[in-house]
Amino acid sequence: MNKIKNLADLRDLKDKLQTKTKLRDKSENPEQMVQVKVAMATCCIASGSRETMNYIVDELDKRNIDAVVTQTGCMGYCYAEPTVEVIMPGKEPVVFGYVDTKKADEIIEKYIKSGILVEGIIPVNYKKIEQ
Numbered sequence: 480m481n482k483i484k485n486l487a488d489l490r491d492l493k494d495k496l497q498t499k500t501k502l503r504d505k506s507e508n509p510e511q512m513v514q515v516k517v518a519m520a521t522c523c524i525a526s527g528s529r530e531t532m533n534y535i536v537d538e539l540d541k542r543n544i545d546a547v548v549t550q551t552g553c554m555g556y557c558y559a560e561p562t563v564e565v566i567m568p569g570k571e572p573v574v575f576g577y578v579d580t581k582k583a584d585e586i587i588e589k590y591i592k593s594g595i596l597v598e599g600i601i602p603v604n605y606k607k608i609e610q
């Protein structure tokens with residue numbers, strides 16, 4: 480841990496700890512919030528998913544959108560990396576492909592804020608097992 484040398488260092492540490500605490504608190508009821516899952520396997524990272532995830536986290540925070548952003552392993556859509564899954568409360572998950580920062584901005588503005596679907600959705604190729 481770095482030594483705290485001034486008030487700015489102390490504020491930075493406080494902000495980092497509050498962010499971690501906020502994420503932990505949000506994770507208790509994620510189904511009631513917007514969930515964003517960014518694929519972060521090796522192929523995903525090589526395609527730019529780290530930049531995409533950082534952008535999404537920063538922009539959701541700047542726009543005061545209450546969401547839980549997590550990383551996942553490979554989603555199986557390597558041809559369309561970076562991939563991002565968005566789950567709106569009460570709706571089925573939607574997976575977007577080729578998500579760079581420009582596409583991430585469009586997803587936030589149109590889909591997350593307004594519920595308007597945008598180009599780039601990867602069709603679901605599986606069925607859920609109903610019990």
